[in-house]
Amino acid sequence: TQLLEQSPQFLSIQEGENLTVYCNSSSVFSSLQWYRQEPGEGPVLLVTVVTGGEVKKLKRLTFQFGDARKDSSLHITAAQPGDTGLYLCAGGGYGNKLVFGAGTILRVKS
């Protein structure tokens, strides 16, 4: 069974601070995706990484995929209140399904 461990579970920071969310697994994933979800809505895809060692940037968000494709991180620079939400990592296994991490609830206070 493929599992993704996501940490931290909760993060409460001040506006302007930086933060990093981690996803780790003992399994190799063909791809890894990061989603952001707001209350009462479905997850919205932020990025997909597929190549070991890949780094992708989306404005203030930087995503990394580990060389061995077993781990990933999301780094947010100068967080803003609008970044508040539930962040989910999800791995595309060699089967049909996405494997989700437990999620990180981020709260950015102004």
Added chain:
Amino acid sequence: GAVVSQHPSRVICKSGTSVKIECRSLDFQATTMFWYRQFPKQSLMLMATSNEGSKATYEQGVEKDKFLINHASLTLSTLTVTSAHPEDSSFYICSARRPNPGQGYGYTFGSGTRLTVV
């Protein structure tokens, strides 16, 4: 592109009744759709994989007779919660899988359905 529409967004039903939730891919064909359940402030829990033209594949611990899934066309999957009880109250989310050139498969999620059983 790649829009998934889920309906209804909210439903309140009486205990013992059945509720149907629809998931439609609006601008692409989805041979595979997924149904998730989500509790407050928690991650998504996969309930079942819906395959067009064949029986759904249920995850361990999910009652297939209680959560009926039908994927009769390439753009529509439905989840019916039968004989609903208050413990079935939850947020249900569907997603559709589509080919994503160069990146394997992409997954687009619906906006979710908040089910409250009273």
